[in-house]
Amino acid sequence: MSLNPNRKEAEAVLESSAYYSSYAAENKRNLTGYLMMKRAMDIVAASIGLIFLMPVFLLLAIAIKIEDPKGPVFFSQKRVGKGERPFHMYKFRSMVSNAEELLADLLEKNEIQGAMFKMKDDPRITRIGKFIRKTSIDELPQLWNVVRGDMSLVGPRPPLPREVAEYTAYDKQRLKVTPGCTGLWQVSGRNSLSFSEMVELDIQYIQNRNILFDTSIVIKTIKLLLGSKNAY
DSSP states (O other): OOSOHHHHHHHHHHHHSHHHHHHHHHHHHHHHHHHHHHHHHHHHHHHHHHHHTHHHHHHHHHHHHHHOTTSOSEEEEEEEOGGGOEEEEEEEOOBOTTHHHHHTTTGGGOOSSSSOOOOTTOTTBOHHHHHHHHTTGGGTTHHHHHHHTSOEEESOOOOOHHHHTTOOTTGGGGGSSOOEEEOTTTTTTGGGSOHHHHHHHHHHHHHHOOHHHHHHHHHHHHHHHTSOSSOO
């Protein structure tokens, strides 16, 4: 038996009211319009970025191959996207070729709390890898993920399947939207923040997202790229 029978009745009245219905419909229209505009901006910006960054891609490919001729230029990793749908996220390879095999021996040295692995002086990182990670240049191939629709320019960071396996129902709220190349977490402290703080920032973003908010995050990201101290 309900401890407060009047509560359900009050909620029923509220949900059936014309005011509530129009409010909900307006919110849905606003979100739909925002998502359409966001997707259009993603496609245009990511496509332009890929075209103009081709010379940079070529130089990085040469540098990566010179240091480690046997390894690939790009690194593809399975990530979890919107609605827990898996996809392959692309980066410039910044680690040795057998980095995933070496991870098990490093897990106990994790320097961030929660369902993520971060290690500032990760021995798997190559010399060119240290540079492209410090400047976040290794993330540029994700523009292709944006064009494909796997990711957006702005959104929660896509986690690894092993990280999602440790998520609570609360943590999984960050998987309700399309993941992004950058987001509120990245411009608010990144690796200096705990996992729980990242989740809170992602939920805050999801609840308040709009074009102006997205634009401000992109601008802050560009500023951080000019002198990032927290990327590793």
